[in-house]
Amino acid sequence: MKRTHLGILVRFNSKLNPPFSDQLFFKVISVYCQKKGMVVTVFSPPSILWKERKVLGYQYNTQSKEWEKGAYPIPSVLYDRIAYRNMSQVKEYHAKIKKLQLEENPIILARGLPGKWKVYNMLKNHPIISAFLPETVEYTAYSSWQSKMKEYQSLIFKPASGSNGKGVVKISYFKAKFYVKGRSPTNQPFSKMFDSYEKCQRWLNTFIGRRRYVIQPYLSLSTLLTDEPFDIRILIQKNEHGEWEETGRAVRLGQKNGITSNLDGGGTAVEVSSFLEEHFTEEQVESINKQIETIVAHIPTAIEEKHGALIELGLDIGVDQEGQVWILEANSKPGRKSFYVSKNKEAYIKSLLAPAKYAEHVISQFGGRILV
Structure with missing residues (x-):
């Protein structure tokens, strides 16, 4: 009897060995599934070998207690655990997943939420x-958040996609000055002060760049x-x-x-x-x-x-x-x-x-x- 093949979709990280996070999590899933007669392969969409109709990925060997790299058949069931770094990666991976759906028609257990x-x-x-739900508005480089600042006195600016606190900024208005406190994209804390809305806006545009952000009232x-x-x-x-x-x-x-x-x-x-x-x-x-x-x-x-x-x-x-x-x-x-x-x-x-x-x-x- 053919065993069901569960694939766990991830983003490979060359700095890790094996090259993915959550190794204990995926090990537990692998051991459980093997007891139930299922096979589990951890792989990344860019590692699909289209001509061979296989994926270059990793399976956990319960006897050696090690992850084994190999070219395995394309899984029939997919569990998406991809943590994207940027929008270009989202587009790249989504294109490959869509191609996989069209050519192999795998079962996808769920679709990831948007921002x-x-x-x-x-x-x-x-x-x-x-x-x-706190009131939420989308930030653009030309958006005027000055009116929201007058209403709430403090605002918080968050990346539209999950960031584990990275890139979050709080701006407060007090005695004609704008006080900024936040965490950099590399999660380092920082603080700044500006004496005008225009100066604060210019800094904010530079800090955010082309990333998507939302604005909410800062809650205590x-x-x-x-x-x-x-x-x-x-x-x-x-x-x-x-x-x-x-x-x-x-x-x-x-x-x-x-x-x-x-x-x-x-x-x-x-x-x-x-x-x-x-x-x-x-x-x-x-x-x-x-x-x-x-x-x-x-x-x-x-x-x-x-x-x-x-x-x-x-x-x-x-x-x-x-x-x-x-x-x-x-x-x-x-x-x-x-x-x-x-x-x-x-x-x-x-x-x-x-x-x-x-x-x-x-x-x-x-x-x-x-x-x-």
Whole structure:
């Protein structure tokens, strides 16, 4: 009997050996799938050998406990975990994936979400979810954010595509001066000050360049006493029955006086309940949890209705100092590091296995076919 072949799509990184991130994650999937009679190959779209109808990729050998490079048949099922660096790479990879679909017709478990601006527009009119969305506008080199600054006093400028806090900028207006605090594209913190809107705008245009950005009001998403920025990472995944369920949540806590709470920017992760109880009243904690439950119950289907099938969703949830909950970002290719750092072993292991179990469900229940 021919075994089902699951392919994990990645972006190869020549600095790594083997040349891809999340090696433990993919190892767990490989071991689980092999026990279920499936083969797993990790490969990148540019490594497809079109004439040979194969892919140059890696399979995990459970006996030698090593990744083995080879030319393997084109997988019949695809799990997309590609982390793009820029738009040119997006276009290049998408063209190859589209060609693969036309020539081989593989099952694609889910399609990756677009950037923050498009996701915001998917959700802004939803009768329930819209209440949790900060006002968001698209940045252009000619956009006037001066009126928004007068309305909110502080704004945050974010790359339209996920950046782990890199390139995020906060601008505040105080006593006729513009105060800038942010993180560079290489994640280095910096601060600046300008005495006019025009000077600040010129610097901002240079800093952003041709990258796509969105603008939001800066929300007080930090602890009241210690001024440490934080958010709550919630992972929602489809289970072995094809149903959405929450895998776990963790607080990501940034450095004091910072503007982001991403782990790559020097933050850490802690358990949610005790953190909320320490920083909010009992009534606020109850309200926060109810708001989060509402979001978790509605947002996966709300996005799928506009976008198409997903396999998992990472939500970054902000909580302001009054206990109002905000949806900061929805990510279709979420990381699992928060659960590992916060020592939530159960959620961490579950998060690693869920994609393989869902793939098994799709293959067994739907004959391996799902529409995306």
